[in-house]
Amino acid sequence: MNAVRTTLRTNLADSPVAAAMKDGRVTSDLVTLEFCGPKVAHDGFKPMIRNNAFDAGELAIVTYLQAKAYGKPYVILPAPMVGRFQHHCIGFNKEFGHLNPKDIEGKKVGVRTYAQTTGLWVRGILQHEYGVDVDKVTWMTVDESHLAEYRDPPNCQMLPPGSSIPQMMLNGELAAAVLGNDMPKDPRVQTLIPDPMAAAKAWYEREKVVPINHIFAVHQDVSRKHPEVVREIYRMIVESRRYAPASALETLPPLGLEANRRGLELAIEWSYEQKIIPRRFSVDELFDDTTGTLG
16 A cells, blocks of 8 residues: 655745755655745745744754744754855955954944844854954844844844845944845955955864754654654765765765764854844754664
8 A cells, every 4th residue: 555645835945955856856755845935945944933934944944943932843954955154254345444353342233134044144253253242333234134023132223124134234324234145245244254265274183063053843743653764865965965066965964863073062052142032942852763873
């Protein structure tokens, strides 16, 4: 007798590591992943967490930690979908004077949301590598958290609707900005962290961590009722990675709980330090009996 096939509403971005799952090279007899998320994956995080709009898909690691803190019914697989080194993701306009990392204390710095994962990693690096007191920075934001229950700390201010953080940084209205891939291609823009690629390499050699941006999550009911489906999704992710070009895997965290334990510990600790989550979790709390045994 054939097993009942499960269909899951899934939010997954187009990416080299997910391409084989989305274009049909990797398939399953147990589960159909209905890719119905928005074109930009992070646009689906808020409806996923607030409205259960998706049964499965990628979530920013900080969004997941907040979801866990506020009792949302999702559990992660030890399967990062997006990661990168973050040292290059904060810049400033050198026409307004040179800035060293500690110089942003007492100044306004733009970031899309305070609880954005890139912002978490950048602040943690600035604090722990360069001695920056991130509580002395005023973080200027343009969007709210994915979690309705969460409130930014008091050293955050929301910019008026329609504000452009890159343009405000170029204009000198913001001392610096956390922008990642949205950093303006402008000769006036300089990274706040000197020689960020070398700094990232040195950090990796010490920490052995590629920072996680997005990780795969499923609704807890799926994991409880259909553990075989969750194991199958993990198999699909593993297989899909094999189709990805080597260049796409260079800055992607590994698969498996133990391989990601240190990276998850840092994400938890820094989220707590930065007042993004109300308490520390153990890494094992992020998984259940099914997902914790994968990989």
